[in-house]
Amino acid sequence: MELRPEQLVSQLGLDQPAPPPLRPAYLIAGPEPLRVLEAADAVRAAARQQGISEREVFEAEGNQREPDWNALESSFRAPSLFASRRLVELRLPSGKPGKEGAEVISAFCADPPGDVTLLITAGEWSKQHGGKWSEAIGRIGQIAIAWAIKPHELPEWIERRLRARGLRADRDAVQGLAERVDGNLLAAAQEIDKLALLSDGSTLDRQAMEELVADAARFDVFRVIDAAMNGQGAQVSRMLAGLRAEGEAVPALLGMVVLELQRGAALARVEARGGNLNAEFKAQRIWDSKQPMYRRALQRHDVRRWEAFVAQAGQVDRIAKGRGRPGLEPGDPWIALERLLLAVAEPRAARLLAGPGA
Structure with missing residues (x-):
């Protein structure tokens, strides 16, 4: 069974x-x-x-x-x-x-x-x-x-984990935490561990929950990249919109984006020549829990495309640095970054990279 x-x-x-x-x-x-x-x-x-x-x-x-x-x-x-x-x-x-x-x-x-x-x-x-x-x-x-937790199952998963940590929360508080972590079980687990340290033992309502936990659903660059590598194009667009609304700057995000794309290209080269991916994962210091994500991404793109992604990231950087400066790359860096990450998430979206930057 x-x-x-x-x-x-x-x-x-x-x-x-x-x-x-x-x-x-x-x-x-x-x-x-x-x-x-x-x-x-x-x-x-x-x-x-x-x-x-x-x-x-x-x-x-x-x-x-x-x-x-x-x-x-x-x-x-x-x-x-x-x-x-x-x-x-x-x-x-x-x-x-x-x-x-x-x-x-x-x-x-x-x-x-x-x-x-x-x-x-x-x-x-x-x-x-x-x-x-x-x-x-x-x-x-x-x-x-371990099938993926569906959105309607997440509150129950959170409630069980809260009880396992000796915590009590009302239904509204549990729903609030589910909304904040946006399906990310690791983020939920981390926030619950923090609650176990900060809670005074009383039943948490939504206000107390919001006061105690960080906004785990903050659309940070790590989760945007994970969404792209996992083929979740809709989440990529939504998270980038959140980052833009929070006032983040594209150049501040590109360092991690480029690093992950370079990792993907390195893994693709090893796979293309029949090398040992596990050894390359270790060399790249990619944890076991992250490896399935990279394997899924490698199934979608060959070496040439990964190298094209790295090159495109350079163009996004030039657009971001040249905005408003004559003679440099024109366009909207947010749109360029979104097109790049959507192409990583979905091969059919790669045609967007040939389009204009704005």
């Missing part, structure tokens, strides 16, 4: 004096990185609580595009060196183990070693990702899928 990550965490019984023993295998996947990360952390915590001190991690390394399946299979059957039980983690950012990997996972599930708990995490997931290998996990273990 497919669980929500929060259901899996509850089943692990971390707050119980005698929690149930771990299952032989867990699969935690989905497009909501915070929920995947926290559910995986709960499995790790449960393993430590039950005396599992040895941990092995398998992922693609060096020039490999997949984990070393032979090494993983050998590890399943090898005796533990330092402890009686082990947690073996398999990281599949794409959610697809391929034929060889599926066979290794299925073989493990057919005869799971008594000293191994297998934890598989994936950043991508859809109904098409599953197969015999995931069905095999479901028969001996647990599958938790």
Whole structure:
């Protein structure tokens, strides 16, 4: 049975004096990185609580595009060196183990070693990702899928998290926080953590909530870039309008925009030559939770287009610096920036880059 990550965490019984023993295998996947990360952390915590001190991690390394399946299979059957039980983690950012990997996972599930708990995490997931290998996990273990939280589900998610932090808030306050974070679970989690430190223990109403939390829905450049990389063109336009209304200046935003576009171009070059994306993610210091976003963006654009984006960012900078100065690039820098980021979000919008800047 497919669980929500929060259901899996509850089943692990971390707050119980005698929690149930771990299952032989867990699969935690989905497009909501915070929920995947926290559910995986709960499995790790449960393993430590039950005396599992040895941990092995398998992922693609060096020039490999997949984990070393032979090494993983050998590890399943090898005796533990330092402890009686082990947690073996398999990281599949794409959610697809391929034929060889599926066979290794299925073989493990057919005869799971008594000293191994297998934890598989994936950043991508859809109904098409599953197969015999995931069905095999479901028969001996647990599958938790972190589907994206829908707008009407967000208040309930926030309310559960508030209760978990020992906080109480009325419905209007919860709705206000949901409006402020605008669907960003990480921002919501951060604000709730702040509330846990600042609240006096009384039930929060909307006014108290607004006084205590920062405006997490402030349309900052980080979230604009995330929206572009995730293919959310409508959010890009709305957030840029918010930034413009707040009096931000385009040159102040471009530094981060250029950095992210250069990262995208570097990743695209590695992918084009068949190199190891995981190694490049590490070299670029891109966290695990951010990698699915970049992978989605790489599926939309090739190397030439990423390099064109970087060049276009230079043109946006010239427009911003030359506005009102004769002889420099004419146009509206906000429109130019919006066209650039919409092109990143949606390949069909790339034709906008050929248009005038105003």
